[in-house]
Amino acid sequence: MRMPGVSEATATTMGYNEVPYPGAAVTTTHPAQVGAMARLFGMRPAAAERCRVLELGCGDGANLVPMAYGLPGSEFTGIDSSVRQVETATDLARQLGLTNVRFMAMDIRDMASLGGPFDYIICHGVFSWVPGDVREAMLAGCRDLLGPQGVAFVSYNALPGWRMRGMVRDMMMYHARHFDSPEERAEQARAIVQFVDEASGQIAESSGTTSAFHEHMSFERKLLESRPDYYVIHEFLEGENRAFYLHEFAAMVSNHGLQYLADSSFSSMLSTNLPAEVRQTLETIAPDNLALEQYRDFITNRLFRQSLICREDVRLERRLDVATLTEMYFRLSAPPGPGPWPDDAAPLPGGGSLTLAAPAxxxxxxxxxxAFPAGLSYDELRDAAGKPEGLDGGSDEYFGGVLYTLLAHDAIDIRSHRPTMVTGAGTYPRASSVARAMAPRGQSLPNLMHYAVSFEGFTDAFVPYVDGTRDRAALGVVVRGLLARPGMVLQTASGPVSGSDLEDPDIAAIVERLLDGLASYGILEA
Ligand SMILES: C[S@@+](CC[C@H](N)C(=O)[O-])C[C@H]1O[C@@H](n2cnc3c(N)ncnc32)[C@H](O)[C@@H]1O
Incomplete structure (x- = not known):
């Protein structure tokens, strides 16, 4: 029997006290992005700049604190059963002097005591890794605490994709079963994957065949090699790890008086962005939106989902309306990259590009x-894109249709609120206070669009000095000082730089490059 309270709750997640999980800003959980998705499907969610947000399993606050910083008119509550993580989160909020965010050491099973209503509930990286009763309590809690137009974000490992990864996890769990310390378990888990990869490769080679299994193991091994121990420990070696088909998740949600609203990624809900034949078949075999997404998961072998849910009594509108877009802010979903970019291509997340035909x-x-990294309102975009001769974009109906097409292909993203940021470094540049506070932690930094940006160590060390009190000359002195630190290395296009013998123009160029990087990644504020 479990009693409410911190000590009992903590006992269930000793792992996160022992090996904390460094968090990050997750842009898809941001109320401006969740709210925009809900709005597309006919809801009237609370405005991001004036809402109440609850995060379940908030970890070290790396997601909630930057949100609270960027939305001072909204209120944020984070709960987590790991006392250590909650302390880290509280310290960060205190360091920034934030009064609109609070963190509590609390088990999700006790969330009812928080009282609602909340406009947004976030639960990222938790659902698959907790026992069934916590999952049930989480959904029941969402039903009880969500406001009438409230939206919850729940992420989880998805099937069928996780079936293949689950096989790798099974091997890791089996091989690591006799080891106690998390570090040893991670080491042994990596070792077995390496062995199976090599052994399956040798077997295939000796029989002169190719092996899909070996290819899969090589892929998983490479993935593991690029990930830190804490990830291996929590993603693969937690006692609980359940993946769900979308239809299973939707049924669980429905058992709790809730309904499936949407995926966080608009493009993954559609068939229009798939090859024509695939699209035709999907549209023939899928009787409704949910089935279409489920079949889409089959053909993409999807292994992770970020689902949005709401109360079952909310009337959703599945027909997309261009008028809704007039309330939104738009932005490229991937950086255009340095140097010239062809006029007929849009950069896509993951490095690809979309070829554009329509002048609009x-x-x-x-x-x-x-405008990148900032975004524009519908009217600003309509004015600016419609002005050049011959590119008037046609009617609002036509213009909105083009925006939906770009959204469907992931070329742009939408949100319901525009953050303040500057796109160029002024005389006394200033990195956001939250980025400066988080930089010494060695984690990714949140940018002002709530994306996590990972910089090299030198930039992390530089960021705290970009506080609006130093001009470029003063920042040059900082760079000199940092370069003189033992072991500090700056990677540049012409190779690694360290030491204290650089000429002034070289230092000035480094400062400029660092500031450009911070500006283009949305770290600088006015
Ligand atoms: C993988 S971490 C994810 C943290 C954060 N949401 C993120 O995405 O970075 C899972 C978190 O859930 C917390 N957790 C696990 N079981 C919990 C429970 N029953 N009640 C509250 N928090 C729990 C853990 O302490 C841990 O901080």
Whole structure:
């Protein structure tokens, strides 16, 4: 029997006290992004700048604190059963002097005591890794604490994709079973994957065949090699790890008086962005939206989902309306990269690009490229993209249709609120206080669009000094000082730089490059 309270709750997640999980800003959990998705499907969610947000399993606050910083008119509550993580989160909020965020050591099973209503509930990286009763309590809690137009974000390992990864986990769990310390378990888990990869490769080679199994193991091994121990420990070696088909998740949600609203990624809900034949078949075999997404998961072998849910009595509108877009802010979903970029292509997350044919699409992407990393309102975008001769974008109906197409292909993202940021470094540049506070922690930094940005160690060391009190000359002195630190290395296009013998122009160029990087990643504020 479990009693409410911190000590009992902590006992269930000793792992996170022993090996904390460094968090990060997750842009898809941000109320401006969740709210925009809910709005597309006919809801009237609370405005991001004035809402109440609850995060379950908030970890070290790396997601909630930057949100609270960027939305001072909203209120944030984070709960986590790991006392250590809650202390870290509280320290960060205190360091920033934030009064609109609180963290509590509390088990999800006790969340009812928080009282609602909340406009947004976030539960990222928890659902698959907790026992069934916690999952049930989480959904019941969402039903009880969500406001009438409230939206919850729940992420989880998805099937069928996790079936293949689950096989790797089974091997890791089996091989690591006799080891106690988390570090040893991680080491042994990596070792067995390496062995199975090599052994399956040798077997395939000796029989002169190719092996899909070996290819899969090589892929998983490479993935593990790029990940730190804490990830291996919590992602693979937790006692509990359940993956769900979307239809199973939707059924669980429905058992709790809730309904499946949408995926966090608009593009993954559609068939229109798939090859014509695939699209035709999907549309023939899928009787409704949920089935379409489920079949889509089959053909993409999806292994992770970020689902949005709401109360079952909310009336959703599945027909997309261009008028809704007039309330949104738009931004390129991937950086255009340095140097010239072709007019007929949009950068995509993951490094690819989308070829653009329609003049309006080219104009929209061109304007958003100029504005990047900031975004533009519908009216600003309509004005700017419609102005060049011959590119008037047609009617609002046509213009909205083009925006939906770009959204469907992941070329742009939308949100319901525009953050304040500057896109160029002024005379006394200033990195956001939250980025400066988090930089010494060696984690990714939240940018002002609530994306996690990972910089090299030198930039992390530089960021705290970019506090609005130093001009470029003073920042040059900082760079000199940092370069003189033992072991400090700056990676540049012409190779690694360290030591104290650089000429002034070289230092000035380094300062400029660092500031450009911070500006283009949305770290600088006015
Ligand atoms: C993988 S971490 C994810 C943390 C954060 N949401 C993120 O995505 O970075 C899972 C978190 O859930 C917390 N947790 C696990 N079981 C819990 C429970 N029953 N009640 C509250 N928190 C729990 C853990 O302490 C841990 O901080």
């Amino acid at each position: 699409a080219k104009a929209i992407i061109g304007v958003l490229r100029e």
